[in-house]
Amino acid sequence: xxxxxxxxxxxxxxxxxxxxxxxxxxxxxxxxxxxxxxxxxxxxxxxxxxxxxxxxxxxxxxxxxxxxxxxxxxxxxxxxxxxxxxxxxxxxxxxxxxxxxxxxxxxxxxxxxxxxxxxxxxxxxxxxxxxxxxxxxxxxxxxxxxxxxxxxxxxxxxxxxxxxxxxxxxxxxxxxxxxxxxxxxxxxxxxxxxxxxxxxxxxxxxxxxxxxxxxxxxxxxxxxxxxxxxxxxxxxxxxxxxxxxxxxxxxxxxxxxxxxxxxxxxxxxxxxxxxxxxxxxxxxxxxxxxxxxxxxxxxxxxxxxxxxxxxxxxxxxxxxxxxxxxxxxxxxxxxxxxxxxxxxxxxxxxxxxxxxxxxxxxxxxxxxxxxxxxxxxxxxxxxxxxxxxxxxxxxxxxxxxxxxxxxxxxxxxxxxxxxxxxxxxxxxx
Amino acid sequence: xxxxxxxxxxxxxxxxxxxxxxxxxxxxxxxxxxxxxxxxxxxxxxxxxxxxxxxxxxxxxxxxxxxxxxxxxxxxxxxxxxxxxxxxxxxxxxxxxxxxxxxxxxxxxxxxxxxxxxxxxxxxxxxxxxxxxxxxxxxxxxxxxxxxx
Numbered sequence: 001x002x003x004x005x006x007x008x009x010x011x012x013x014x015x016x017x018x019x020x021x022x023x024x025x026x027x028x029x030x031x032x033x034x035x036x037x038x039x040x041x042x043x044x045x046x047x048x049x050x051x052x053x054x055x056x057x058x059x060x061x062x063x064x065x066x067x068x069x070x071x072x073x074x075x076x077x078x079x080x081x082x083x084x085x086x087x088x089x090x091x092x093x094x095x096x097x098x099x100x101x102x103x104x105x106x107x108x109x110x111x112x113x114x115x116x117x118x119x120x121x122x123x124x125x126x127x128x129x130x131x132x133x134x135x136x137x138x139x140x141x142x143x144x145x146x147x148x149x150x151x152x153x154x155x156x157x158x159x160x161x162x163x164x165x166x167x168x169x170x171x172x173x174x175x176x177x178x179x180x181x182x183x184x185x186x187x188x189x190x191x192x193x194x195x196x197x198x199x200x201x202x203x204x205x206x207x208x209x210x211x212x213x214x215x216x217x218x219x220x221x222x223x224x225x226x227x228x229x230x231x232x233x234x235x236x237x238x239x240x241x242x243x244x245x246x247x248x249x250x251x252x253x254x255x256x257x258x259x260x261x262x263x264x265x266x267x268x269x270x271x272x273x274x275x276x277x278x279x280x281x282x283x284x285x286x287x288x289x290x291x292x293x294x295x296x297x298x299x300x301x302x303x304x305x306x307x308x309x310x311x312x313x314x315x316x317x318x319x320x321x322x323x324x325x326x327x328x329x330x331x332x333x334x335x336x337x338x339x340x341x342x343x344x345x346x347x348x349x350x351x352x353x354x355x356x357x358x359x360x361x362x363x364x365x366x367x368x369x370x371x372x373x374x375x376x377x378x379x380x381x382x383x384x385x386x387x388x389x390x391x392x393x394x395x396x397x398x399x400x401x402x403x404x405x406x407x408x409x410x411x412x413x414x415x416x417x418x419x420x421x422x423x424x425x426x427x428x429x
Numbered sequence: 430x431x432x433x434x435x436x437x438x439x440x441x442x443x444x445x446x447x448x449x450x451x452x453x454x455x456x457x458x459x460x461x462x463x464x465x466x467x468x469x470x471x472x473x474x475x476x477x478x479x480x481x482x483x484x485x486x487x488x489x490x491x492x493x494x495x496x497x498x499x500x501x502x503x504x505x506x507x508x509x510x511x512x513x514x515x516x517x518x519x520x521x522x523x524x525x526x527x528x529x530x531x532x533x534x535x536x537x538x539x540x541x542x543x544x545x546x547x548x549x550x551x552x553x554x555x556x557x558x559x560x561x562x563x564x565x566x567x568x569x570x571x572x573x574x575x576x577x578x
Contacts, residue, residue, distance in 0.1 A: 087483065087484045091484070128485075128512060129484055130484065130485060425488050425489050427489070427492045428489045428492065428507065429493040
């Protein structure tokens with residue numbers, strides 16, 4: 001059963017350009033949270049030798065003539081645009097396996113189902129309907145579909161779609177693919193492979209599977225198999241994520257517990273919402289905090305604590321309470337905290353929760369669940385954090401009733417939420 | 430649920446709809462079909478009516494008076510579908526020479542013109558060298574008729 005991959009080209013930059021067409025063919029970058037470093041680049045920015053991860057202040061020095069347009073990351077917009085791309089794909093193909101915000105695999109019965117002409121038409125349809133340019137790769141395995149997709153993106157002649165459907169094409173593609181460009185080959189493994197004289201993916205295939213498994217472990221042996229056309233990597237189970245994380249680096253370091261509690265409450269609330277969105281529940285809530293490791297002049301401290309729930313839950317109240325308790329256990333006075341986050345694990349479908357024999361709180365839990373569903377619907381209709389727990393607010397008596405972490409992000413180059421906020425729609429003269 | 434009142438037919442609006450665009454993706458994996466779906470025919474969902482292609486439909490806000498003769502004024506909301514192929518006579522959100530503009534697409538004698546719904550504005554002929562694209566086709570316009578809401 002062949003696989004396809006749809007990959008959005010320079011996704012974050014492409015999202016911004018949909019609403020700013022004047023930036024087509026111009027260098028554009030999108031910055032990470034807090035406007036820290038470059039996380040998405042247009043082809044023109046790549047041509048200016050702006051590397052991925054370049055800190056914003058360095059970009060300002062590098063870009064002497066001031067021709068690069070930089071955006072703060074607008075995840076609300078990117079999430080919506082991603083959803084649009086995926087929904088067209090799933091309406092056309094049916095069996096899709098979303099992999100990240102800008103990539104989705106899909107499975108087809110055979111190569112005849114999506115010949116090159118149809119794949120080209122699909123890419124064109126997605127581009128026209130959403131404004132997002134995409135590349136499509138189709139091959140016998142997911143790893144080879146990734147290889148094919150790279151060719152579709154790089155070489156204009158493919159018209160955004162490349163199909164590897166014979167051994168000849170496969171070997172030719174692998175000879176032209178650098179080993180570091182193969183999906184699943186980690187950065188740490190590459191030096192060792194290069195020492196063995198392995199430069200291309202085709203070189204890698206000359207190794208023996210058993211040797212690979214012994215020296216590098218099972219995942220790399222799977223990659224080897226996949227490059228040989230044997231389907232063995234299953235990401236489908238990741239459809240519903242096995243862990244959900246919300247974390248941030250703070251623009252300004254935080255040293256008091258109350259303020260940190262507010263952040264953690266917001267992260268936990270956001271995790272709980274993501275959890276409900278995929279109809280799941282989690283049984284463990286982990287909180288982590290750390291100081292600024294670049295500030296060696298300050299006290300260094302980082303810690304994490306996991307709080308187990310008696311019964312897997314998805315309501316905001318229980319998740320936030322557990323996170324708050326976990327933070328209290330590891331909070332250390334006198335430390336300047338730079339980063340914190342909440343991770344939910346032990347995730348199961350909400351309809352398959354093991355209830356505890358000793359659970360006397362079922363009634364309360366039912367109420368909390370109904371309340372959370374109601375909060376979700378109100379927030380969806382009226383904007384994020386219209387209703388939230390008091391713990392999510394910085395100072396309840398203050399005028400500032402916005403959740404703290406929204407205010408605290410540095411987002412000086414933020415575009416409008418064109419597709420999700422009535423007050424920020426595209427303006428047309 | 431429809432009641433007849435002279436020429437105007439009134440329908441119960443579907444106010445329970447949380448449909449935001451796009452909806453398809455979240456539907457695909459949804460585990461629990463709502464029992465309310467069985468009764469869907471008895472109410473009208475404006476989203477469903479105004480948004481035929483959720484994934485390619487965007488809303489935009491009118492600024493200025495280029496379509497005032499068409500009854501479209503500043504502040505009105507446009508429902509724009511990017512998936513439709515432009516045709517002669519379509520009202521479209523165009524992007525020309527660095528700006529978004531609301532225009533009719535008009536083909537005359539092998540030339541392409543952008544026409545306003547306001548006599549004060551001249552037709553614009555699209556030159557081959559113009560920086561021009563049809564961003565999306567306007568499918569509906571929404572106007573507020575009462576300032577109290």
